[in-house]
Amino acid sequence: MPEPIFDVIVVGTGIGGSSLAALSARAGLKTLVLEKNPRIGGACSYYEKDGFHVDFGTHLCTRGGKGAVGEVLRRVGGTSRVEFVQPRKLCRITGLGLDVPLYTSFRTLFKTMFRLNHQLGVTLREFPDVLRLTHDFFWMPDSEIEKWNDRTVEEFIFKYSRNPGLLSHINVMMALYFVYPYWKSSAGEAIWCTKRMMESRAVSYPKGGTVIVPRVMLDAAKDSGATLLTRARVRKIRVEKGAVRGVELADGRKFRGGAVVSTSSLKDTVFNLAGARYFPADFRERVKGLQESHNAIQIKLALNRRVIQEGSLIILGSPHGDFRPKTATIPRVHKVYEDLLSGRIPELVPLYLVVPTNFDPRLAPPGKQFVTMCTGVPVTTAKLEDPPEAWEKAMMKTLREAVPGIERHILWKEVVGAQAIESWTGKPGGPAISTAQVPGQVAGERPGIRSPIPGLYFAGDGAGGRGIGTELAAQSALECAEILDSDFRHGLIP
Numbered sequence: 281m282p283e284p285i286f287d288v289i290v291v292g293t294g295i296g297g298s299s300l301a302a303l304s305a306r307a308g309l310k311t312l313v314l315e316k317n318p319r320i321g322g323a324c325s326y327y328e329k330d331g332f333h334v335d336f337g338t339h340l341c342t343r344g345g346k347g348a349v350g351e352v353l354r355r356v357g358g359t360s361r362v363e364f365v366q367p368r369k370l371c372r373i374t375g376l377g378l379d380v381p382l383y384t385s386f387r388t389l390f391k392t393m394f395r396l397n398h399q400l401g402v403t404l405r406e407f408p409d410v411l412r413l414t415h416d417f418f419w420m421p422d423s424e425i426e427k428w429n430d431r432t433v434e435e436f437i438f439k440y441s442r443n444p445g446l447l448s449h450i451n452v453m454m455a456l457y458f459v460y461p462y463w464k465s466s467a468g469e470a471i472w473c474t475k476r477m478m479e480s481r482a483v484s485y486p487k488g489g490t491v492i493v494p495r496v497m498l499d500a501a502k503d504s505g506a507t508l509l510t511r512a513r514v515r516k517i518r519v520e521k522g523a524v525r526g527v528e529l530a531d532g533r534k535f536r537g538g539a540v541v542s543t544s545s546l547k548d549t550v551f552n553l554a555g556a557r558y559f560p561a562d563f564r565e566r567v568k569g570l571q572e573s574h575n576a577i578q579i580k581l582a583l584n585r586r587v588i589q590e591g592s593l594i595i596l597g598s599p600h601g602d603f604r605p606k607t608a609t610i611p612r613v614h615k616v617y618e619d620l621l622s623g624r625i626p627e628l629v630p631l632y633l634v635v636p637t638n639f640d641p642r643l644a645p646p647g648k649q650f651v652t653m654c655t656g657v658p659v660t661t662a663k664l665e666d667p668p669e670a671w672e673k674a675m676m677k678t679l680r681e682a683v684p685g686i687e688r689h690i691l692w693k694e695v696v697g698a699q700a701i702e703s704w705t706g707k708p709g710g711p712a713i714s715t716a717q718v719p720g721q722v723a724g725e726r727p728g729i730r731s732p733i734p735g736l737y738f739a740g741d742g743a744g745g746r747g748i749g750t751e752l753a754a755q756s757a758l759e760c761a762e763i764l765d766s767d768f769r770h771g772l773i774p
């Protein structure tokens with residue numbers, strides 16, 4: 281049988297792969313999309329249980345339809361099919377002396393900032409500096425932001441304040457943004473993301489579950505002639521005479537392609553799928569040294585009635601200690617993340633909890649509520665010092681303290697650990713973000729879309745792009761589509 285021939289072969293159907301497939305098919309390129317899983321969506325995928333729709337990992341889109349995700353949807357004609365929902369009571373920060381509702385309205389911003397900082401232990405004397413900090417975090421000019429790309433969030437905060445309560449809050453927020461410690465994350469990237477988020481004011485959840493976004497993109501790709509295959513694991517990216525020739529699947533099928541775009545991590549693509557020997561030594565070393573973000577342990581809870589009113593909660597708990605943001609010290613704040621990196625349950629257990637059914641009640645049987653909560657854990661290559669059961673116990677204790685009586689309403693509970701994420705996304709270690717957003721790995725210094733092998737490209741959260749999670753992956757796909765277009769036009773791809 282002759283091998284089917286395509287212009288572009290896309291590996292993966294997460295936000296990165298599905299966006300790219302839609303953009304490339306709409307540009308008239310003969311596109312094949314390959315997904316190893318039975319269902320599309322990558323980190324935005326889902327499963328169903330007892331009438332509940334369960335998002336696999338991702339929930340909130342930080343810029344709704346107004347950022348890169350929105351831009352891809354616009355370009356491929358999918359805007360009207362995705363409704364981003366934003367409840368008035370978007371979030372509440374609660375636990376360890378904090379109780380701060382976060383509303384979507386801009387008018388409450390100052391009041392919220394005052395209340396939060398007061399509860400964190402920021403004194404009136406410190407307040408003007410914290411106001412300047414907030415202002416710069418939200419509204420710094422882009423030319424200034426660039427100067428912070430190679431410095432850490434901690435260096436940026438220290439310019440204004442060393443208040444440990446404030447730092448412990450920043451610690452939690454940066455874990456939500458980048459799944460990485462704030463003293464290692466890029467300040468430029470954090471400010472860029474916060475500024476865009478404030479401009480968009482569109483943090484939201486897509487009606488129908490996060491999978492709706494890649495689904496609409498893949499539908500657009502198929503409408504433009506693309507072929508989508510699921511249960512199609514790429515075993516090998518074929519390189520012949522120094523250029524990419526196509527892919528071989530685990531079941532032996534072979535496809536030819538002028539360009540292959542991998543949305544697995546760079547480490548997986550270079551060392552497992554293509555083969556290290558095809559890459560120059562300095563590139564191999566760079567990829568080997570790339571830092572990935574951490575992973576998450578999630579608990580999914582089906583409840584017999586509506587128990588939580590907000591769209592999401594940020595819960596602080598100290599199940600094994602007496603951590604209080606107000607009385608913390610900087611070394612204690614650091615230790616929280618250091619423990620986490622060693623797989624030890626830290627003194628402060630922050631939970632990020634989302635209630636998808638408060639955005640879209642159709643995701644559960646009538647009257648029921650679905651809740652998912654997570655906390656950070658190291659990637660699977662590091663061993664958890666405390667066993668998964670201990671993490672589950674600590675998380676449940678933290679939840680019970682924040683939402684008393686919730687346990688009486690649990691119909692079922694499921695734990696999704698780091699290994700499950702790793703095996704679903706295919707990215708070794710299972711990082712939430714496969715190239716962490718640290719100095720040296722953001723903006724101009726982020727690994728590029730073009731690989732050193734002609735015809736091989738990287739997209740998704742590992743290369744190019746800027747933004748939080750899904751935004752990062754969608755922005756990377758937009759950049760990749762432009763590069764492919766240019767390389768085809770200039771005859772760089774056969």
Ligand SMILES: Cc1cc2nc3c(=O)[nH]c(=O)nc-3n(C[C@H](O)[C@H](O)[C@H](O)COP(=O)(O)OP(=O)(O)OC[C@H]3O[C@@H](n4cnc5c(N)ncnc54)[C@H](O)[C@@H]3O)c2cc1C
Pocket residue numbers: 291292293294295296297314315316317320321322323324336337338339340341342512513514515543544576701704705706707711712713739740741742748749750751752753
């Ligand atoms: C638990 C969790 C929670 C998160 N929460 C949020 C959130 O709330 N908001 C947010 O914006 N971001 C969140 N993120 C981050 C965000 O989901 C990711 O950064 C983004 O979705 C990554 O998209 P991607 O296309 O790069 O990769 P992925 O979504 O990981 O997709 C990669 C795809 O490639 C496929 N694949 C890999 N190898 C092969 C192969 N050999 N052959 C065929 N297919 C292959 C995989 O099966 C997968 O479908 C979260 C991530 C995780 C893990």
